[in-house]
Amino acid sequence: MTRAFDVVVVGGGIAGASLAYFLAERGVTDVLLLERESQPGSHATGRSAAVLAELDPISTLQELKVGSAGFLRRPPPGFAETPLLEPSGIMILLREPFWSALRQLAPLIEQAGTRLALLSPADAAARVPVLLAERFDGAVLLPEDGHIDVHALLWGYLRQARRRGVEQRLGVEVRGVRVEHGRATAVVTADGEIAARWVVNAAGAWAGAVAALAGAAPIPLVPHRRTIVVFDVRLDARAWPMVASDADQLYFAPESGGLKLSPMDEEPMQACDPQADDVAVARALERLARLAPALVPHALRRRWAGLRTFAPDRVPVVGEDPRVRGFFWLAGQGGCGIETSPLMGQIAADLLVDGRTERFDARRLAPERFATA
Ligand SMILES: Cc1cc2nc3c(=O)[nH]c(=O)nc-3n(C[C@H](O)[C@H](O)[C@H](O)COP(=O)(O)OP(=O)(O)OC[C@H]3O[C@@H](n4cnc5c(N)ncnc54)[C@H](O)[C@@H]3O)c2cc1C
Structure with missing residues (x-):
């Protein structure tokens, strides 16, 4: 077993990257981000239409978009060298x-x-x-909405997180999740096990597969x-x-x-x-x-x-798994994972650090909503 981390994030798309960034912002830097591909953002994140459109028939998504737009319009100084949003309409x-x-x-x-x-x-x-x-x-x-520079956003999250001490390993696939007494304690890779207090499932289309490795709630993503x-x-x-x-x-x-x-x-x-x-x-x-x-x-x-x-209700799934303690979902972003990543990353970081958030009614995102009796 290599050294233990506070948080191991599985997936180096926009979800995992934004969480790594906002954890580091909150002073949590004992974080390891694992990505199976040789480049971050190779899957959904690198293939999107790259749009911020703050009009959504699903009110939860509408609020997540509006709550994220400020970051995209005015990112913190030094976050990226170019504007993140071109308000092309x-x-x-x-x-x-x-x-x-x-x-x-x-x-x-x-x-x-x-x-x-x-x-x-x-x-x-x-x-x-x-x-x-x-x-x-x-x-x-x-x-005021328009085209997001996804490359600048993704690399802004990753670079700033790395600068604060978050470790990122590419080409590393999580093949198992060790669960002891109902709690996730480590991820299994080809190079061995990596212990973690929290295992975060930010695996995009593979989130269901990663959840199955842990025996987590079978949320039909x-x-x-x-x-x-x-x-x-x-x-x-x-x-x-x-x-x-x-x-x-x-x-x-x-x-x-x-x-x-x-x-x-x-x-x-x-x-x-x-x-x-x-x-x-x-x-x-x-x-x-x-x-x-x-x-x-x-x-x-x-x-x-x-x-x-x-997810069946087309709302993201964010929060600790109801079955496996220490296993945390950040998945199901559907068609708006880029434009909602600033607020989603902050909500997830709050929940991991404090167990609660003041930014949003996190019950609307909680995996419990799919728990069956
Ligand atoms: C055509 C298209 C248009 C879109 N348009 C928009 C848009 O205009 N605006 C918007 O906001 N969103 C849009 N989206 C949605 C957006 O792209 C996604 O919601 C977002 O990228 C999801 O990010 P993610 O990090 O969850 O997933 P991903 O980017 O897929 O990242 C998940 C990562 O996890 C890694 N992974 C999986 N399993 C493992 C494992 N076992 N071990 C290690 N790593 C693993 C994968 O390799 C992958 O890199 C669009 C999507 C598509 C496909």
Whole structure:
């Protein structure tokens, strides 16, 4: 057995990295972060659409996003060399009855901290001139939201944590979790066991597998594939906001001189290294032809896919396992693990250090909500 740590974090994506950072901020540096791949952020974190959009039908997610946005807009001095957030705007196209519902809710949403503007179809089409205005009844613009520099955010967390003494080991897979008298006491790797007071499950799509190693509560987390493609456009799209339409089941945004587009596919699957879904892309391009025909590409420049991992209620799972003491969940971030990482990392750090948090009603995230009698 090598030396013991206060906290061993399993997973070097945005979840594990943000926790390592906020633990170090709280003075807890006897922390080891283990990542199986040779690079941190190789899975969901490195494959996201990189968006902050503070509008979510699930109130818990909405609050986590709003509570995280301040950090993304104004990170602590020295955290990163470049801005974390480019407020390029998010424009969400709506049809009835959702447009009327959103108009009614708009004052409440603003009161809760999200700046927004309601646009007529003509106003929306003036901002993104390729849109066919008859395809939607109105749009909501989030002018202060936009593109997150995920690389800068991830490496900001990791570098600052390391500077304060957190140890990070890449290429190390956790293959077992030792549990004694109902308490997790160590992780098992190819190089032996590493003792820990806390074992944190930040394993993304593999969180269910890591939980099974510990005999923890069987929370049904399901990875879902999502595809993104990048293509060239003949127009200058650099100043456009991201455009999202649930009715057309797609979103697109400027990306390195062209556009990135997602068919918003949600294919449930086992944890894996997923490939882009070409059929979903082809169908999305048919839908794009109805919403913005001038954008339909002849060729794709790049395509990739990643896994968004959801609990049944699509709310993250954060807290100590109800069965195995010392085993802590930080999983199920679904489609918003990047934009919520500042507040989620702080909540998790508070719970590990103090057993409670003043920042959020942590019961809404607790793994107990899935405990069966
Ligand atoms: C296409 C797509 C678009 C998205 N768009 C957005 C967006 O716009 N905004 C947003 O906020 N979020 C978005 N998301 C969601 C976001 O990417 C995820 O919620 C977030 O990255 C999850 O982070 P994570 O650290 O939990 O998981 P991951 O990044 O997957 O990290 C988990 C890590 O654990 C490691 N691991 C697993 N098992 C072990 C083990 N046994 N031992 C050691 N290491 C292990 C893995 O190698 C992996 O690196 C998107 C996701 C996808 C796929």
